Amino acid sequence: xxxxxxxxxxxxxxxxxxxxxxxxxxxxxxxxxxxxxxxxxxxxxxxxxxxxxxxxxxxxxxxxxxxxxxxxxxxxxxxxxxxxxxxxxxxxxxxxxxxxxxxxxxxxxxxxxxxxxxxxxxxxxxxxxxxxxxxxxxxxxxxxxxxxxxxxxxxxxxxxxxxxxxxxxxxxxxxxxxxxxxxxxxxxxxxxxxxxxxxxxxxxxxxxxxxxxxxxxxxxxxxxxxxxxxxxxxxxxxxxxxxxxxxxxx
Numbered sequence: 001x002x003x004x005x006x007x008x009x010x011x012x013x014x015x016x017x018x019x020x021x022x023x024x025x026x027x028x029x030x031x032x033x034x035x036x037x038x039x040x041x042x043x044x045x046x047x048x049x050x051x052x053x054x055x056x057x058x059x060x061x062x063x064x065x066x067x068x069x070x071x072x073x074x075x076x077x078x079x080x081x082x083x084x085x086x087x088x089x090x091x092x093x094x095x096x097x098x099x100x101x102x103x104x105x106x107x108x109x110x111x112x113x114x115x116x117x118x119x120x121x122x123x124x125x126x127x128x129x130x131x132x133x134x135x136x137x138x139x140x141x142x143x144x145x146x147x148x149x150x151x152x153x154x155x156x157x158x159x160x161x162x163x164x165x166x167x168x169x170x171x172x173x174x175x176x177x178x179x180x181x182x183x184x185x186x187x188x189x190x191x192x193x194x195x196x197x198x199x200x201x202x203x204x205x206x207x208x209x210x211x212x213x214x215x216x217x218x219x220x221x222x223x224x225x226x227x228x229x230x231x232x233x234x235x236x237x238x239x240x241x242x243x244x245x246x247x248x249x250x
Contacts, residue, residue, distance in 0.1 A: 022136035051129025066094035
């Protein structure tokens, strides 16, 4: 969903290294840098990677497809909910109410203690990362935990992550389930949900099988929709597909 806003595509090792050539030169995979252990072993490199992403997400304007979804949602007689594995906060920036968004992998806009010393989660607003993009290294001090003074990390679910504090996401998920229970028959618009990390795809397919929810699957690389009860496959990018749907709606 974020690619049409200019955000990098991490699909595949080489796609990730094109976005972060300093990590490519060192042969560091996404699964290695996106881990709690990276913050312990190479904190300035880990925060260089995540700090750059945080600054990028803060400065990126969501593409026009977000506004189309937002306007359709506002015109619906029933509720609209967002279930996303993206940690970029782009739905909120596009004007979606925080109460309707579930970020199943957390959000880069929030922090937690690396240890963790407690289960606190707090906004990352006061942290302004200064990153050497050539080396992917943080120049300024990493954010600190206000409770123990140790280093903080993003409140996102990483690889090999037993320390992720999930109560913020769990509260979002409870709101989501309550909203779905009120829906007689939900409709799923699934955008860019691949099979490498299939969290979002499985969420939509669960609704298809348990609630007979029709799925509109928008995916330029993995559009197959075989086996679902009702579905439409659009092998397109997010913005192109949403604009095409808008043109048909008139």
